[in-house]
Amino acid sequence: MSFDALTLECFLAVAETGSFTRAAHKVSRTQSAVSQQIAKLEKQVDSELFRRGKQLTLTSHGELLVSYAKQIIQLNREAMDRFRSPELAGEVRFGLPEDFAAVFLSEVLSDYAAQHPRVLLHIECDLTLRLFERFKKKEFDLVLVKINRPEDFPNGVDVWSEALEWVGDQALFDHTEKTLPLVLSPQPCVYRARAIQALNKLKRPWRIVFSSPSYAGTVAAVQAGMGITVMPRNMVPRNLNIIRTKHSGETLDNTHISLLKHHNRNSAVNDLEAFVDAKLKL
Helix, strand or coil, X not given: CCCCHHHHHHHHHHHHHCCHHHHHHHHCCCHHHHHHHHHHHHHHHCCCCEECCCCCEECHHHHHHHHHHHHHHHHHHHHHHHCCCCCCXXXXXXXXXXXXXXXXXXXXXXXXXXXXXXXXXXEEECCHHHHHHHHHCCCCCEEEEECCCHHXXXXXXXXXXXXXXXXXXXXXXXXXXXXXXXXXXXXXXXXXXXXXXXXXXCCCCEEEEEECCCHHHHHHHHHCCCCEEEEEHHHCCCCCCECCCCCHHHCCCCEEEEEEECCCCCHHHHHHHHHHHHHHCC
């Protein structure tokens, strides 16, 4: 008995997402194909790997296989990378916002490092506007930033556009006669600027009650009922509520997420850019 890489990739994708549909997007296969791969694997090990119900959860056999599958996939990727001609190597200075690192990129970057052990990643988190200024000074080779016009940069890639949402206690937001307490990152911050601009247009009084560049700190403060914050829709954690706006003036503009690099001459930078772009669009 032997395992093939595609089957294990599908298995890990289902284990990590808890969904055949989301796993299919992650591995760029159809849902039917992923289901067939899981059925094939369960027949191969003669054990059920998932409990099928309202949610997919791993069985004890599934949990045991996860650790082996990760090791097999990592060794497979390292071996393939060793036989590249030429093998990918170099250094990349990558800057990104802390909230994106917290929500999306830890797994993405660990996957990339496993595939390309000879690429040395220097990663820093900062507020978007500071990342942008440091990128212009060539302190970074590649940055992931929230920017309105990536087309202004010859090597800019628009990763996606996402709706910004007010997040927190609906009742607190609906008390329009009271000063709205805000939980926002310090200046300079794109989300902070969008929130304050919208409230000023509405002539609604506001005050900052908690300021932190940390995504985890922001979530904790809002969860504690300290105030309202602003987040992209797909970054709102399950333990917080998206606020239902009642007037068009309360709606926030979309945020645009882009990857910027200086040129196309660095193969390691180009490869990391393509990898991050593909992963974030899944």
